[in-house]
Amino acid sequence: MKIRNINISYFKNLNDANEYAFELFRRELDTLKEKNFCLATGSTPVDLYKLFVKSFNEKQTTWKNITSFNLDEYIGLEPNNKFSFRYFMDSNLFNYIDIQKENINFLSGTSNPEQEIVRYEKEMDKAGPFDITLLGVGKNGHIAFNEPGTPRESKTHIIDLTDSTIKANEIYFDNPNDMPRQGITMGIDSIISRSKKIILIAFGESKREALEALISNKVNMNYPITYLLEHNDVEVITDIKL
Numbered sequence: 513m514k515i516r517n518i519n520i521s522y523f524k525n526l527n528d529a530n531e532y533a534f535e536l537f538r539r540e541l542d543t544l545k546e547k548n549f550c551l552a553t554g555s556t557p558v559d560l561y562k563l564f565v566k567s568f569n570e571k572q573t574t575w576k577n578i579t580s581f582n583l584d585e586y587i588g589l590e591p592n593n594k595f596s597f598r599y600f601m602d603s604n605l606f607n608y609i610d611i612q613k614e615n616i617n618f619l620s621g622t623s624n625p626e627q628e629i630v631r632y633e634k635e636m637d638k639a640g641p642f643d644i645t646l647l648g649v650g651k652n653g654h655i656a657f658n659e660p661g662t663p664r665e666s667k668t669h670i671i672d673l674t675d676s677t678i679k680a681n682e683i684y685f686d687n688p689n690d691m692p693r694q695g696i697t698m699g700i701d702s703i704i705s706r707s708k709k710i711i712l713i714a715f716g717e718s719k720r721e722a723l724e725a726l727i728s729n730k731v732n733m734n735y736p737i738t739y740l741l742e743h744n745d746v747e748v749i750t751d752i753k754l
């Protein structure tokens with residue numbers, strides 16, 4: 513299915529969906545040129561990251577030319593906190609491939625927020641466009657931590673997490689009450705205007721409402737995923753039959 517410049521690929525089988533996403537990244541990795549990737553956390557990309565690790569181990573697919581930026585982080589969590597997004601990336605991907613530590617860029621959830629926002633936007637400007645940006649989507653249509661109502665022109669910012677996001681993510685915490693209620697996230701503009709290509713993966717029926725908003729072909733700030741309608745190269749990979 514194609515809506516504007518968004519190509520939506522349906523896969524019945526999640527392995528096939530992940531293989532398809534992997535291939536899009538592998539083409540970039542195989543050029544052995546310096547590339548910028550913007551990466552996501554969450555349960556959705558876990559199997560894709562396993563494919564990266566497998567390919568590194570079995571085919572020596574190198575990440576030494578890759579600079580990475582992650583989309584978001586919880587406010588108040590140190591990088592070595594096992595519930596932080598940084599810890600997630602280390603323990604699902606970065607520790608098992610040859611990406612150079614100095615090429616990993618992450619928002620800090622514990623630094624002075626105003627300075628952190630300026631620092632991250634500057635680092636992204638310095639690095640240049642993202643060759644590929646990987647996104648998941650929230651049940652409520654959020655991309656990164658850009659919750660419903662986030663303006664199109666938003667840059668990196670602090671956000672109060674919605675009840676929907678808290679409910680979806682608190683299950684990963686030993687004690688659900690420990691889940692931070694705020695996040696720091698790249699904004700919509702930080703993502704849309706910097707990404708050459710966007711790959712969004714959405715698995716499971718809980719994401720149907722968000723994808724239906726997208727295919728309705730109307731930009732609606734209550735469903736931040738619909739801002740992708742303004743981008744010129746988006747691949748949506750899903751197991752939801754629309």
Ligand code: PGA
Pocket residue numbers: 553554555556557648649650651654655656
């Ligand atoms: P999930 O989160 O992959 O855990 O469903 C996606 C998101 O909230 O962006």
